[in-house]
């Protein structure tokens with residue numbers, strides 16, 4: 001890990017864009033259920049949208065990237081979660097007032113001013129994730145800030161908007177979306193790009209997330225909050241990182257991104273000093289007419305082709321590791337993959353791994369005009385896709401000599417790196433939504449909401465008091481489970497310390513061992529903890545139930561009786577102890593607990609034996 005001076009000298013600047021789904025009774029502009037559907041889709045809407053210039057490719061940079069293809073978008077609809085508003089066959093209904101209230105609360109939470117009138121706007125969406133081609137959005141806050149370690153971080157704007165559709169699958173011609181997600185109220189919070197170190201980005205992301213949860217008005221669970229990080233260094237370019245799964249590794253991933261840019265700049269200088277060039281695409285399909293390479297043979301089936309290109313002066317550079325397990329070749333490969341092929345093969349790789357023969361390599365070198373110090377790359381696949389892929393790869397290789405491309409990159413949490421997702425979009429175009437009237441802000445409401453603005457210090461004091469363990473309380477305050485904790489404690493009346501420890505430790509262990517505890521509905525958890533609070537089951541049994549629980553409230557009782565988890569207490573416990581006929585207290589406890597660990601509360605047994 002580098003220190004703050006290191007990043008200062010690099011001219012590191014970073015900002016956050018946080019998207020959080022709000023917990024409301026219905027969607028933003030219709031009365032549909034704002035939760036992801038659990039049932040199968042009930043219908044489909046298909047739309048053909050002509051690929052807008054620059055959608056996949058890189059406008060103004062290379063026209064060869066324009067596919068010009070007509071892509072088909074398929075929208076799955078759901079019984080309770082999709083209506084005609086979502087599929088853009090009916091104008092929006094009235095704005096969800098509950099969502100607006102929460103947005104006004106959040107605006108004030110981050111010290112923002114709220115406009116006198118909220119104006120609904122349309123923001124163009126080109127990736128097809130909205131059947132209407134735009135997303136409704138409205139600014140609900142301006143000129144706010146967040147304080148972190150005495151530093152004031154400007155939050156220039158907060159927006160309330162519609163969530164986009166969730167992508168289900170995509171291939172060369174069709175993209176399929178689920179519309180259950182579309183239109184869920186979403187809040188967007190942006191910071192200015194003033195964050196000075198990767199560590200600071202992580203801390204600010206944590207703090208914003210915590211404040212959002214402290215309001216108690218946001219959705220929980222996977223995907224309900226998304227953090228995008230934009231960053232740049234003085235000689236590098238602005239890049240946006242998307243898709244962080246866990247905040248714990250945000251700093252590490254940013255460190256690697258900085259490293260990537262530094263390494264690519266080094267390689268650029270080296271390529272320039274070698275007067276590197278990239279040749280045009282050459283059809284080399286015939287070289288592989290009787291190849292032993294399984295990968296290439298498979299790609300040549302039907303209408304397949306192999307294209308190659310000379311990388312003059314690139315020897316040793318295509319294979320240079322710029323990030324853990326990522327080379328310049330991986331960067332080039334990412335661009336080729338946009339065309340639906342599996343990636344590129346380059347000469348800095350072990351070609352025997354692909355079973356490409358020495359003879360084929362010599363033939364290729366001749367055909368591409370290679371000399372000492374050169375490298376080559378190959379793309380194979382169905383003819384159209386392969387041709388497009390090699391052009392994209394050539395474009396990226398040429399950029400390696402010139403500059404870093406402006407990119408939106410997808411985070412790979414496992415490897416703590418990122419890969420090219422699409423070119424960085426320009427500023428979004430906003431235009432008025434003519435189907436929705438401006439909304440006058442109720443000043444009285446606004447000031448009554450001000451009283452609900454969460455107070456971190458107060459929350460911290462209360463948690464410490466309730467949980468009775470400072471470390472656990474602090475962990476709880478920072479945890480995404482805080483809202484769930486509050487609800488469970490309030491509704492089940494179970495011991496706060498037990499609930500906190502269970503959510504933070506036991507459930508984390510279960511998640512790690514692959515049990516999908518995140519899918520357990522809130523009311524089911526409340527029911528289980530109620531069972532514990534009312535003496536129906538023991539602490540140990542709570543764990544057993546949650547582990548065994550697939551989904552649904554009625555299952556809990558079935559698990560309890562099937563696994564014989566009913567609590568044994570009071571007179572029944574006394575009867576059990578008497579029936580053991582064991583004089584030695586230690587031996588008795590051992591004997592009884594080994595058999596009834598899940599049914600007996602250890603403390604009760606102890607006091608009974610006394």
Ligand SMILES: [Zn+2]
Nearest residue numbers: 030032082083
């Ligand atoms: Zn709807």
